[in-house]
Each structure stands twice: as C-alpha cells, then as structure tokens.
Amino acid sequence: MATTYFSKRNLQFLLHEVFKADELTKYDYFSAHDRETFNLVLDSATYIADTFMHPYLKEMDRNQPELKNGQVTVHPKVREYLKAMGDAGLIGAGFSFEHGGQQLPEMISSCVGFILMAANNGMMYTGLTSGAAHLITSFGLPALSDFYVPNMLDGTWQGTMALTEPQAGSSLSDVTTSATPLSDSESVTLGEVPLLDQPGSYKIKGQKVFISAGDHNATDNIVHLMLARIDGAPKGTKGISLFVVPKYRPDGKGGFVDNDVASTGIYHKMGQKGVPAMHLTMGSNDNTIGYLVGEPHQGLPYMFQMMNEARIGVGMTAAGIATAAFYAALQYAKERPQSRRLNQKNHLDAPQTPIINHPDVRRMLLFQKAVTEGSLALLLEAARLFDISQVAEGDEKENAFLLLDLLMPVAKSYPSEMGVQSVSQSVQTFGGYGFTEDFPVEQLYRDIRITPIYEGTTGIQAQDLLGRKMTMKGGKAPLLLFAEINRTIAEASTSDELKPYADQLTAELKRTQEIMASLIPHAQKGDIERYLSDATLFLEFFGIVVVAWQWLKQAVIAKQMLLTQNPQGDDLIFYEGKIHTMKFFFHYEVPKTLGLAQRLKDTEVLTIVSEKELAL
Known part of the structure; x- marks a missing residue:
C-alpha cells in the first residue's frame, strides 16, 4: 500500500464544496474547463508525484547537488521529473493558450504545487520556471517570449529568480549588479532578431546569492530573471530594472555560446537538499549579456508579480511538507502500541493501546490537522482571489486584488511558521524514532525550516501587513475582509452547534479593531519604529483570526452536508471530523490571541534602541 502524504478527499472538499472552483469557469479565460478537467489535472500531478518524486524523497536528501569544476550535478530523477511535468503541460498550466498554456486557474495550479511538494519538496524546480516565464510573457518583448518561454514550459530550460546579493538581502534598494547598454558596434541578436533598438542588450556585471536551481545539469539552459541597475539609474528601488540573463545565450547563427554566468559557490543547506542554492558571478570576463524586460527602472514592480505567485507557492510548499509529516505521524500513532489508557493503568494484563488513544498524542495530531488543513484553506482562498483579480472587471476585480494583497503576508507566513511547529509535533508524536532517519519526519523538519525565510522573512511580511496593507486606501482592505468574515459568521449563527464559534470570531474581529486603534496613533505621529516594533506579533495574531475564519467556513459546509445529504461511512466520519477539528x-489556538493582544496594546517598549543601550 502506497504511503499517504496528502488527503485527496480533503483537497476535493476544499476545491469543490467550500470554494466551488468550477464557478471560475463562468469567466471567459477559464471557460474551456469544468470540474472534470480540474480533477484530471490533479490526477496527472498525483501520478507524477507517486512515480517520479515520492519514492526518491530520502535518496535526494542524502545525495545533495555538488559543484565540481564549475558544473552542478543533481539527482538524475530531476531530469525525468522535469520532462514528465513538461509533457503533461503542468509547468505552464496557468498560461494562456497563446503562450502554450492551458488557461487553468491558479487555484488548480497551486493544488498541483501542493501535491508535488507533499510528495518531495526537494524537487522544487518547476514553480520557479513557471514564475520566471510568466514575467517574460507579461512584460517582455514578443521576441523574448517566443525564444525562451516554449523551452521553459516544456521542461527543457530552467527559470530562476535572481534578486539577492551578498550585501542586499531583503533590502533590494541596495542591489548593485550593473547593466551597461551595448553600443551599435556590439549589436546582439536573439536568434535572428536584433534586440538593440527595441530596447536591447546590456552587459551585466555583479553577484547573486541563494539562487534556487541557479545551475544544474537536469536542463539544457538556465534562464535567470535578474534585477540589475542600469548605469546612471536613480538610487533605491526606483532605479532597478529586470533582465533575462541566460546561462547560454544565442549566437545569432542557430547555436549557443557561454554567457559568462559562473557558478562560484553552492550552499549546503539544512534541508531541501535536492535543490541547489547557488552563488553566481556575472561578467568575470566582461561577457555576460542580459536582455531588458519591459521598461527601464520598472524591475521591482514587475518582480512583485512573481513574488505574489511565489509567496502562494512557498505557503503551499510549507503546507505540503507539514501535511506529509502529519500523515506519517497519524499512521505511526495508529500502529504503535504503548502502555494502557490512563484509566486502565493498573490493568497490567490488558493489551497495550495504540498511542493515538492517549489524549496528549491526540492533541498533537489534532494540532497538526488544524494547522495543515487550515493553511491549505487559506492558500486556496488566496489563489481564488488571485484568479478573480486577473479575469474579473470593475469593482469585483479591485476588491479581489485588495483582499489578496491583504491576505498575502498571512498566506505566506502562517503555513510556514505554524508548519514548522506542526512538523515539530509530528517528530514528537514519533518520540525517539522521530529523531532518526528511519522515518521521514526528521528530514521534513529540516526541509520546512526554510519556508519562513523564503520570499521575504516573517518580519518582512509582518511589516508589509501592518505597515502598508492594513492602512492602504483608508483601510478599505480590512473592511472588505471583515465583511467576508461576517458573512461566514452569519451563516454559522443559524446552527445551534456552530453559533458559539461564530460569536467567538465576532469577538476576535472586535479585538483586532481595538489593537489597531491602540497602534495607529504611533503611525499618525510619525513614530513608525514604535508602530511596527511588534508587527510580527500582529501578524501572528491576525493569522490566527484569519485561519479561524477558514475553519468556521469549512464547518458551515460540513454541517450543511450532514443535515442535507445524510452521509454514511467515510463521508460521515470526514464531515464530523471537520467540525471536531474546527x-x-x-478552543486551543484562538485563545492565544488574548496574550498577543495584551502585548500589542502594552505601552512598555523593550525592543527599540535607546540612548541608554542595555547589553544583549
């Protein structure tokens, strides 16, 4: 029997019963699809995960990429996986028909990512390629798109995001990689198409670090979407431009030449060892060419498109890893006998009971289920809003974008931060065995730890949420969110069983408003450091409230199904389990807001540097 690493039943419940994914097909862009095609895509992803990914989870962890003589070698299964994904059309599933895609909703594409990352997050390659290719199709010249995107979407070429530099991590205003326009005498072509006057080609010089999949032998070329500063550009983020910088560039004669992008280092990581993280040096021989994407000095706004997609992707990765760990722990808890139930301690001749029957083990398992399934629901909410923001019009489009913008820091950080805690509880469920290589959870614990760091650390997400999203457009986004939550509260209030939880969520919304009322005066006085000093705690608080909403939403649907469909067997157990986990x-997670709210409204400041600095 195959190892369970995610629940197809839960995915179907969220997609079709809670979020009604097929309603997206009313929009022209998605009209070629229906519930059946959505499910076929998920079945295809599951086949790839079962065949090319999950069997090699441990093997890829133990045989990490190596850099030797300037070449990076990865596990041979990576090439097979990339080909399978390309052949199935899953790398560019969300792309337009015009660009070789299937025009699938992000809701479905993100579910594909969830399945793949639950199977083996050490094969995190295709999401990067998809995001990079989407930037080219969105903002690049047709020549760039026609030349690069088909090879990226069929898995022949790898795409990356090349932002971070040794001196510029989250502070992209400090990017120093330079781009010098080529003169007429240095004209460069892309295939047979001159790029110089469209505008065109630039000499790139600089370094990039922590570039995931930044070089490897499983594809024939690496296509970097790279931030750099054109000579004479304004300082700060307003002077950053976006370039396509390939490992091998076309020579204008149908062949390729080395583009002077050197792999000068590889980072050996705590987890996710199947994906090389590279230190790249461009222009050592003054021969790195980059092709401008879109307008000069617009690189950061362009990159934010990929960042939003990537942040949903990171959240899905975290949710996938935590889900795989949960199912490993659940299976172990059902099979592992240990002691007797606490009320039978003196019955020594009675058989030992499976540890799932011990209250503390059950608490750990319920915590894992609550975190993983709550995270997945939140991420699908974000993906649905992303889809609507792309294809709707007027107020519907604007409202969806505002809600997505508000939820994005939570959708990235909650699954990541709480996923780390969830996998920790998976290890704890195994006891000593969880700390050994005999079971997968020790690896998954190492793997998931990067997710609170990827695509903007939790602290950066917190400053984004409190510093910008809560107050933009006069606080319109939180008002829209509260209206959505209140709709769920109204639905839940019609059930005697769910009404106490609806009332509890109403109280949490009031508490959120009280916290904002206590913090806003600091921002109004211009004391931004004080306003944002505990932003991470606000993000944690807000995440609990938002996921509580997602759980109440699931419970409403489960209750409706119990009342109207008279489910039996596994379906009955499933729906009752949803309400129980809600x-x-x-009862266990929402009360944590009390302590967080107390701190957030506290007037005592302990973390801001003062004239009288205390030693740490």
Whole structure:
C-alpha cells in the first residue's frame, strides 16, 4: 500500500464544496474547463508525484547537488521529473493558450504545487520556471517570449529568480549588479532578431546569492530573471530594472555560446537538499549579456508579480511538507502500541493501546490537522482571489486584488511558521524514532525550516501587513475582509452547534479593531519604529483570526452536508471530523490571541534602541 502524504478527499472538499472552483469557469479565460478537467489535472500531478518524486524523497536528501569544476550535478530523477511535468503541460498550466498554456486557474495550479511538494519538496524546480516565464510573457518583448518561454514550459530550460546579493538581502534598494547598454558596434541578436533598438542588450556585471536551481545539469539552459541597475539609474528601488540573463545565450547563427554566468559557490543547506542554492558571478570576463524586460527602472514592480505567485507557492510548499509529516505521524500513532489508557493503568494484563488513544498524542495530531488543513484553506482562498483579480472587471476585480494583497503576508507566513511547529509535533508524536532517519519526519523538519525565510522573512511580511496593507486606501482592505468574515459568521449563527464559534470570531474581529486603534496613533505621529516594533506579533495574531475564519467556513459546509445529504461511512466520519477539528482550533489556538493582544496594546517598549543601550 502506497504511503499517504496528502488527503485527496480533503483537497476535493476544499476545491469543490467550500470554494466551488468550477464557478471560475463562468469567466471567459477559464471557460474551456469544468470540474472534470480540474480533477484530471490533479490526477496527472498525483501520478507524477507517486512515480517520479515520492519514492526518491530520502535518496535526494542524502545525495545533495555538488559543484565540481564549475558544473552542478543533481539527482538524475530531476531530469525525468522535469520532462514528465513538461509533457503533461503542468509547468505552464496557468498560461494562456497563446503562450502554450492551458488557461487553468491558479487555484488548480497551486493544488498541483501542493501535491508535488507533499510528495518531495526537494524537487522544487518547476514553480520557479513557471514564475520566471510568466514575467517574460507579461512584460517582455514578443521576441523574448517566443525564444525562451516554449523551452521553459516544456521542461527543457530552467527559470530562476535572481534578486539577492551578498550585501542586499531583503533590502533590494541596495542591489548593485550593473547593466551597461551595448553600443551599435556590439549589436546582439536573439536568434535572428536584433534586440538593440527595441530596447536591447546590456552587459551585466555583479553577484547573486541563494539562487534556487541557479545551475544544474537536469536542463539544457538556465534562464535567470535578474534585477540589475542600469548605469546612471536613480538610487533605491526606483532605479532597478529586470533582465533575462541566460546561462547560454544565442549566437545569432542557430547555436549557443557561454554567457559568462559562473557558478562560484553552492550552499549546503539544512534541508531541501535536492535543490541547489547557488552563488553566481556575472561578467568575470566582461561577457555576460542580459536582455531588458519591459521598461527601464520598472524591475521591482514587475518582480512583485512573481513574488505574489511565489509567496502562494512557498505557503503551499510549507503546507505540503507539514501535511506529509502529519500523515506519517497519524499512521505511526495508529500502529504503535504503548502502555494502557490512563484509566486502565493498573490493568497490567490488558493489551497495550495504540498511542493515538492517549489524549496528549491526540492533541498533537489534532494540532497538526488544524494547522495543515487550515493553511491549505487559506492558500486556496488566496489563489481564488488571485484568479478573480486577473479575469474579473470593475469593482469585483479591485476588491479581489485588495483582499489578496491583504491576505498575502498571512498566506505566506502562517503555513510556514505554524508548519514548522506542526512538523515539530509530528517528530514528537514519533518520540525517539522521530529523531532518526528511519522515518521521514526528521528530514521534513529540516526541509520546512526554510519556508519562513523564503520570499521575504516573517518580519518582512509582518511589516508589509501592518505597515502598508492594513492602512492602504483608508483601510478599505480590512473592511472588505471583515465583511467576508461576517458573512461566514452569519451563516454559522443559524446552527445551534456552530453559533458559539461564530460569536467567538465576532469577538476576535472586535479585538483586532481595538489593537489597531491602540497602534495607529504611533503611525499618525510619525513614530513608525514604535508602530511596527511588534508587527510580527500582529501578524501572528491576525493569522490566527484569519485561519479561524477558514475553519468556521469549512464547518458551515460540513454541517450543511450532514443535515442535507445524510452521509454514511467515510463521508460521515470526514464531515464530523471537520467540525471536531474546527472546535479544536477555536478552543486551543484562538485563545492565544488574548496574550498577543495584551502585548500589542502594552505601552512598555523593550525592543527599540535607546540612548541608554542595555547589553544583549
């Protein structure tokens, strides 16, 4: 029997019963699809995950990429995986028909990512390629798109995001990689198409670090979407431009030449060892060419498109890893006998009971289920809003974008931060065995730890949420969110069983408003450091409230199904389990907001540097 690493039943419940994914097909862009085609895509992803990914989870961890003589070698299964994904059309599933895609909603594409990352997150290659290719199709010249995108979407070429530099991590205003326009005498072509006057080609010089999949032998070329500063550009983020910088560039004669992008280092990581993280040096021989994407000095706004997609992707990766760990722990807890139930301690001749029957083990498992399924629901909410923001019009489009913008820091950080805690509880469920290589959770614990760092650390997400998203457009986004939450509260209030939880969520919304009322005066006085000093705690608080909403939403649907469909067997157990886990979240997780709210409204400041600095 195959190892369970995600629940197809839960994915179907969220997609079709809670979020009604097929309603997206009313929009022209998605009209070629229906529930059946959505499910076929997920079945295809599951086949790839079962065949090319999950069997090699441990093997890829133990045989990490190596850099030797300037070449990076990865596990041979990576090439097979990339080909399978390209052949199935899954790398560019969300792309337009015009660009070789299937025009699938992000809701479905993100579910594909969830399945793949639950199977083996050490094969995190295709999401990077998809995001990079989307930047080219969105903002690049047709010549760039026609030349690069088909090879990227069929898995022949790898795409990357090349932002970070040794001196510029999250502070992209400090990017120093330079771009010098080529003169007429240095004209460069892309295939047979001159790029110089469209505008065109630039000499790139600089370094990039922590570039995931930045070089490897599983594809024939690496296509970097790279931030650099054109000579004479304004300082700060307003002077950053975006370039396509390939490992091998076309020579204008149908062949390719080395583009002077050197792999000068490889980072050996705590987890996710199947994906090389590279230190790249461009222009050592003054021969790195980059092709401008879009307008000069617009690189950061362009990159934010990929960042939003990537942040949903990171959240899905975290949710996938935590889900795989949960199912490993659940299976172990059902099979591992240990002691007797606490009320039977003196019955020594009674058989030992499986540890799932011990209250503390059950608490750990319920915590894992609450975190993983709550995270997945939040991420699908974000993906649905992303889809609507792309294809709707007027107020519907604007409101979806505002809600997505508000939820994005939570959708990235909650699955990541709480996923780390969830996998920790998976290890704890195994006891000593969880700390050994005999079971997958020790690896998954190492793997998931990067997710709170990827695509903007939790602290950066927190400053984005409190510093910008809560107050933009006069606080319109939180008002829209509260209206959505209140709709769920109204639905839940019609059930005697769910009404206490609806009331509890109403109280949490009031608490959120009280916290904002206590913090806003600091921002109004211009004391931004004080306003944002505990932004990470606000993000944690807000994440609990938002995921509580997601759990109440699931419970409403489960209750409706129990009342109207008379489910039996596994379906009955499933729906009752949803309501039970919702109750667990409200009784065990939601009360944590009390302590966070107390700190957030506290007037004592302990973390801001003052004239009288205390030693740390």
